Amino acid sequence: MFAHMTMIEDIELMAVKPILKWAGGKSQMMNDLLKYVPNNFNKYIEPFVGGGALFFNMKHHNSVIADSNEELIITYSQIRDDVSAVINLLKTFENSEQFFYSIRALQVENLSATEIAARLIYLNKTCFNGLYRVNKKGEFNTPYGWRKGIFLNEQNLIAASNYLQYANIIHADYKATLEQYVETNDFIFIDPPYFPVGEYSDFKRYTKESFHLNDQIELAEYARLLVHMGCKVMLTNSNHPYVYELYDGFKFELIETKRLISSNPETRTGQDLIILGGM
Ligand SMILES: C[S@@+](CC[C@H](N)C(=O)[O-])C[C@H]1O[C@@H](n2cnc3c(N)ncnc32)[C@H](O)[C@@H]1O
Numbered sequence: 001m002f003a004h005m006t007m008i009e010d011i012e013l014m015a016v017k018p019i020l021k022w023a024g025g026k027s028q029m030m031n032d033l034l035k036y037v038p039n040n041f042n043k044y045i046e047p048f049v050g051g052g053a054l055f056f057n058m059k060h061h062n063s064v065i066a067d068s069n070e071e072l073i074i075t076y077s078q079i080r081d082d083v084s085a086v087i088n089l090l091k092t093f094e095n096s097e098q099f100f101y102s103i104r105a106l107q108v109e110n111l112s113a114t115e116i117a118a119r120l121i122y123l124n125k126t127c128f129n130g131l132y133r134v135n136k137k138g139e140f141n142t143p144y145g146w147r148k149g150i151f152l153n154e155q156n157l158i159a160a161s162n163y164l165q166y167a168n169i170i171h172a173d174y175k176a177t178l179e180q181y182v183e184t185n186d187f188i189f190i191d192p193p194y195f196p197v198g199e200y201s202d203f204k205r206y207t208k209e210s211f212h213l214n215d216q217i218e219l220a221e222y223a224r225l226l227v228h229m230g231c232k233v234m235l236t237n238s239n240h241p242y243v244y245e246l247y248d249g250f251k252f253e254l255i256e257t258k259r260l261i262s263s264n265p266e267t268r269t270g271q272d273l274i275i276l277g278g279m
Pocket residue numbers: 022023024025026027047048049050051052053054066067068069172173174175191192193194206207210211
């Protein structure tokens with residue numbers, strides 16, 4: 001019991017930053033998103049967690065985080081369950097081109113959970129532009145980034161591990177997560193792959209599966225259902241007329257953002273839509 005109390009104190013005192021930089025990451029919109037976090041709710045549920053920028057900001061003691069990307073979910077689970085093993089392995093890694101390509105070439109299916117977590121954190125911190133990208137086979141294919149900084153932030157991994165003790169971490173499609181975990185008065189933050197706005201929009205390449213138009217339609221139906229169940233729902237998506245149509249009856253706020261995903265400064269500026277239901 002005493003250990004548990006210490007951990008609660010730790011999570012309130014320790015600053016925790018997201019442990020991975022993720023395409024579509026929400027750090028730049030954080031102040032806008034935080035404005036809409038309800039004062040009272042039961043569980044926090046994030047079914048497309050990615051880098052989990054809002055989750056790590058929330059410091060909520062009862063959360064469900066989920067994603068269809070298995071490596072990502074194994075990484076969060078391993079950070080929660082055995083952070084020392086991940087840190088010790090990362091301490092043996094080096095930031096060099098040769099080492100990067102040797103780690104990138106490893107076949108994930110042959111690795112332990114600790115190795116998967118260390119590999120993902122390492123590649124994320126040392127690859128070009130910190131962009132997680134996979135090819136059609138689901139293999140990480142971003143090149144080496146020639147970045148000087150450190151790839152191991154031990155203190156933040158420990159803080160993240162403490163905080164993740166309060167999270168149920170699920171590898172699932174968002175529908176399975178919602179169907180299994182949602183109850184009245186939960187707060188659900190839904191940050192899906194966006195509806196594409198530009199011809200070259202690359203937002204669906206998070207996993208080997210894509211998120212198509214019918215998925216956007218189905219997601220909006222789920223969002224309506226959640227509001228009917230008495231949940232508070234916040235979504236994000238692109239500023240496209242069709243998105244307003246899909247979420248007719250919800251509240252909208254348009255946010256100007258700079259996209260981190262693109263290496264080309266000309267395509268970095270974008271707009272995000274915050275969509276609110278049940279509050
Ligand atoms: C926009 S990102 C989330 C960004 C995150 N909120 C952040 O701040 O970094 C979308 C995430 O949805 C996941 N995803 C895509 N399709 C999914 C699905 N059908 N069910 C669950 N997760 C999915 C991707 O793996 C990706 O991590």
